[in-house]
Amino acid sequence: MKASIFVVEDDPDISFLVRHHLDAAGFAVKIFPSGGSVVEESENQRPTLFILDIMVPGRDGLELCRQIRQTPTLSATPVIFLTAKSGEADRILGFELGADDYITKPFSPRELVARVKAVMRRFERPLSQIPLQIGEIEIDGTAMTVSVDGEFITTTATEFRLLEHFARHLGRVFSRDQLLDSVWRDTSYVTPRSVDVYVRRIREKIERDPENPRYLKTVRGAGYRFESPK
Numbered sequence: 001m002k003a004s005i006f007v008v009e010d011d012p013d014i015s016f017l018v019r020h021h022l023d024a025a026g027f028a029v030k031i032f033p034s035g036g037s038v039v040e041e042s043e044n045q046r047p048t049l050f051i052l053d054i055m056v057p058g059r060d061g062l063e064l065c066r067q068i069r070q071t072p073t074l075s076a077t078p079v080i081f082l083t084a085k086s087g088e089a090d091r092i093l094g095f096e097l098g099a100d101d102y103i104t105k106p107f108s109p110r111e112l113v114a115r116v117k118a119v120m121r122r123f124e125r126p127l128s129q130i131p132l133q134i135g136e137i138e139i140d141g142t143a144m145t146v147s148v149d150g151e152f153i154t155t156t157a158t159e160f161r162l163l164e165h166f167a168r169h170l171g172r173v174f175s176r177d178q179l180l181d182s183v184w185r186d187t188s189y190v191t192p193r194s195v196d197v198y199v200r201r202i203r204e205k206i207e208r209d210p211e212n213p214r215y216l217k218t219v220r221g222a223g224y225r226f227e228s229p230k
Contacts, residue, residue: 002028003048003120008035008064009082010056014105018051018082021109022116035059039067042074049116054083054090062097069098075154076144078119082107088193095197100158101190122157122184132167135215135229137206139167146206153205158183162195163202166216166226175223199224 005022009015010033019029030047032038036058042050050068052061059067061081068074078100083090086104094102100119103112132139136149144160146153155163162183166174174182176192184190203210214229 002026004028004030004045005049005051005116006030006032006038006042006047007051007082008032008038008056008061009051009053010034011053014053017109018112021113025113025117027116033057035061035064038064039071039074042068042077043071046073047077049120050077050079051082051116052079054081054085054094062093065094065097065099069154069156072154076156078123078157080116080119082112091191092193092197095194096201098156098159098201100156118184119157122161132164134167134170134226137167137215139164148206155202155205159198159202159205162198163206166224170226170228173219173222173225178223 003026005027007015007018007022007029009018009031015031015033019031022029034057038059050064052064054061061083065079065081068077068079079098080101080103081094081099082103082105084105091102100122101115103115131141138147140146141164144157146155146160146163162179165179165183176195179195180190180192199216200210203213203216206215207213215226217225217227219225
């Protein structure tokens, strides 16, 4: 069965280009010219991945991403922004909302297909079968679930991969570039600054006080380290 991709794009020329190349790559593509009904239709027919333009009629792409991440049945579905908004602040905001990648227009169709496949591979890469228990945090790689003090929390696939990588290497310091190589691995498009955004999002989900983390510590001038609280 083909992986399905929901594309929210109001420009018919770009929609045609995206559909043509994703169809050729073996994906089933559904185009939405506005954001109005995307979340509702996605709950009835869950896609494998979303590609969102930011500036579309109805709900814009940022609001759509926010709603996707807040909808339990869709929250772990990967999201890629495909947009003309190319500033660093726009990229950072996209990642803060939970995007898995951010592609700016004009774009190469071949690059788009490659990055779609790269995001999907984060779901396919085998994880350890042995659950981890570190302090109040339990990480189950088989189910791709995280619980904190007995309560399950929602993570995206990218957040889960990063947290799981930290937890499997307890006490080791990783630079941003090392994390990009180990967690993202199959794409060179994510910037080191994006790692900071993901670390902040993880802290907000696992730490009692994200400003004073007990688990995911910053090592000034070096990177990040995951610790078991004493």
